[in-house]
Amino acid sequence: MPVSASAIYFLNLRGDVLINRLYRDDVGGNMVDAFRMHIMQSKELGTCPVRQIGGCSFLYMRISNVYIVIVVSSNANVACAFKFVVEAVTLFKSYFGGAFDEDAIRNNFVLIYELLDEIMDFGYPQNLSPEILKLYITQEGVRSSFSSKHVDRPVPNATLQVTGAVGWRREGLVYKKNEVFLDIVESVNLLMSSKGSVLRCDVTGKVLMKCFLSGMPDLKLGLNDKIGLEKESQLKSRPTKSGKTIELDDVTFHQCVNLTRFNSEKTVSFVPPDGEFELMKYRITEGVNLPFRVLPTIKELGRTRMEVNVKSVFGAKMFALGVVIKIPVPKQTAKTNFQVTSGKAKYNPAIDCLVWKSSICTTWCRIRKFPGQTESTLSAEVELISTITEKKSLTRPPIQMEFQVPMFTASGLRVRFLKVWEKSGYNTVEWVRYITKAGSYEIRC
Structure with a gap:
């Protein structure tokens, strides 16, 4: 309406x-x-x-x-x-x-x-x-x-x-060097139990493009999604050799995408806008490849001591950047002592409710560059302030993670081809990049 x-x-x-x-x-x-x-x-x-x-x-x-x-x-x-x-x-x-x-x-x-x-x-x-x-x-x-x-x-x-049919692109564009930049950016959302079982997991992704192309080019993008490969297999009458197939959910496209072609050929065909734009968004709920697994062990040693052990397993063959592991500790934390196998760890009193602004204290473990196929452990002894109130079981918020893994997709989505047609027949340079980062990545302890 x-x-x-x-x-x-x-x-x-x-x-x-x-x-x-x-x-x-x-x-x-x-x-x-x-x-x-x-x-x-x-x-x-x-x-x-x-x-x-x-x-x-x-x-x-x-x-x-x-x-x-x-x-x-x-x-x-x-x-x-x-x-x-x-x-x-x-x-x-x-x-x-x-x-x-x-x-x-x-x-x-x-x-x-x-x-x-x-x-x-x-x-x-x-x-x-x-x-x-x-x-x-x-x-x-x-x-x-x-x-x-x-x-x-x-x-x-x-x-x-x-x-005309192409209202998002003006005519007469000319570039000395015709280039296309394509980024697949994914966010992993995870809720894992303290024993390592996955309670909830999904991936939200988007395909970002930056086009510097002359004229009115027609682009065709092929992905390893299940529907597209099934359609291609039917057309060619032979099984595909594109490796792992994935099933995309909740796909939304930019207005430049030809939906008629997508329904018939199952390929993303479009005349791109000039410059940077978001081509499509999607979500995946099955077959998610988790880059990190965190196994926490927290023991209460009386009323004034805690022992925290966290093992982080990075299974990808790439490397991760900007890794941050947040392990909540009680508000009455007085002193901490750390031992880590890699990176640096510290207790940040700036968010202690008794000293600074916030009411939640946190242990931060920062790792600048995390190599693949490795394990990293953190051991901490936490001393608490003794209180006169009756001892109660501590409320334990989940551990949170932040990270970025370049050239990796948790969903397994890959670009099979990116073709550019233009009536003048100029040559183009295509650049494809992948990156996976943490969304709501939480582990119960």
């Missing part, structure tokens, strides 16, 4: 109207008075961004020191309305040099009215792409940082971009 907005208002924090645009005649001119009286003067301002007053709905959002209010007289898609506001603010910032506040609005009345006429027609959102709008709305904002080469393009090119 579209937004079908009747009016849009820009107000400052006092409730003064900076600029407004009426798209329909089904609302009265006193809508802003109703907003001031029933919403801005209410103590509930900001608790709910959607308010019903009479027969109209007010959808408002605060950006910097400006309230953007959309008035709707019918049942509308609220999520679409807020998405429109976010995209509109991004558009305004691109014209104003990155600023959007009361002063920017006062200095750019004419430009804002022109943009409001283009991005919404009779209350329905239209094209909000800054790259396309700059092709034919050539007026610069007062604080615009864009050079003239971005705005002095002829109107015919803009017409092709607006009416």
Whole structure:
């Protein structure tokens, strides 16, 4: 369902109207008075961004020191309305040099009215792409940082971009060196018991691209996902030799991806935007290859002593960077003594509730570069302050890990091919990089 907005208002924090645009005649001119009286003067301002007053709905959002209010007289898609506001603010910032506040609005009345006429027609959102709008709305904002080469393009090119199928890429791009950078970035989320059994595990990943290609190239990306390889095997009538296959869940694509081709050929075909963008996102819940396994052993030796032993096993053949192991200890920790086989360990009193700000004390083990196929152990003796209260079993938050493993994917996702076609037939250089990092990586102790 579209937004079908009747009016849009820009107000400052006092409730003064900076600029407004009426798209329909089904609302009265006193809508802003109703907003001031029933919403801005209410103590509930900001608790709910959607308010019903009479027969109209007010959808408002605060950006910097400006309230953007959309008035709707019918049942509308609220999520679409807020998405429109976010995209509109991004558009305004691109014209104003990155600023959007009361002063920017006062200095750019004419430009804002022109943009409001283009991005919404009779209350329905239209094209909000800054790259396309700059092709034919050539007026610069007062604080615009864009050079003239971005705005002095002829109107015919803009017409092709607006009416054509490729609205996210402008024509006429030329690069001396045509390159494509592809990054597969994955985050591993894990909850493991103290005995080493996996309670919950999944991988969330995204494919990031940075394209510096001339003309209007057509790219085709092949992955070792199960559906794609099955389709290719059917087409070639022979089994594939691409190794491990994986099954992707919850896949979402950038708007440039040709979904018709994906449904028929099971390959990701697209005409890329210029520069950096996110091609796709996915999630995997089965067959996750965990880079680290942590086995903790914590013993309470009376009321004033604890013994902590943690073994970290890194099974990958690569190396890990930025490894941080956090082992929570009781609040009444007084003294610690460490022995580690690699890296450095220390007790950080900065987060001791008795000395510093936080109420949780933590032991940190930092390892700058962790080689593969190795084990690292930490042993610590923790002395506690004796209390007069009755001894209770200590609450043990889970151990947390941070790490980055380059050229490794926990899901096993790999790029099988990346092909570039362009009518001029130029040569391209493709770069592929993998990285796996910790998301919510927790081990119970």
